[in-house]
Amino acid sequence: MDKVLISQLKVETVIGIYEWEKQIHQQLLIDLEMAWDNGPAADSDDYQYALCYETVSNRLVELITEKPIELIETVAEMCAKCVMTEFDVPWVKVKVMKPGAVPSASAVGVEIQRGHL
Structure with missing residues (x-):
C-alpha cells in the first residue's frame, strides 16, 4: 500500500x-497517513495523478480554524471525513496532538483510522 504523509x-x-x-488560540499538531496509489504519478512524473499534500494541508487548516471546536476527537473525525470525501482517499490515519494541554506531558492526543485499504 502506498501512502502520502503529512507530519506535524x-x-x-x-x-x-x-x-x-x-478566548485564546492554541496549537494543534496533525499527522496524516493517506492511502494513495502513487504509481501513476511516479510512472508519468505528472502532478495530476498525485495527491497534493499542500492542497490537503491548506484545506485542513481552513476546516479546523473556521469555528471554535471543543474536542480534539472532533478535529480528528473532521479531518478524516474531509480527506476521504473531498480528496477521494480510501483510508486515512489521523493523529491530533495538543501540546501543553497537560503540564506534565509534552502533548496529549488522539489517533483514528477510517476507511478501508
Missing part, C-alpha cells in the same frame, strides 16, 4: 472545553 501540520485555533480556552 501546525494549526493555531480555538480549541478546548474551558471558558479560558475559548
Whole structure:
C-alpha cells in the first residue's frame, strides 16, 4: 500500500472545553497517513495523478480554524471525513496532538483510522 504523509501540520485555533480556552488560540499538531496509489504519478512524473499534500494541508487548516471546536476527537473525525470525501482517499490515519494541554506531558492526543485499504 502506498501512502502520502503529512507530519506535524501546525494549526493555531480555538480549541478546548474551558471558558479560558475559548478566548485564546492554541496549537494543534496533525499527522496524516493517506492511502494513495502513487504509481501513476511516479510512472508519468505528472502532478495530476498525485495527491497534493499542500492542497490537503491548506484545506485542513481552513476546516479546523473556521469555528471554535471543543474536542480534539472532533478535529480528528473532521479531518478524516474531509480527506476521504473531498480528496477521494480510501483510508486515512489521523493523529491530533495538543501540546501543553497537560503540564506534565509534552502533548496529549488522539489517533483514528477510517476507511478501508
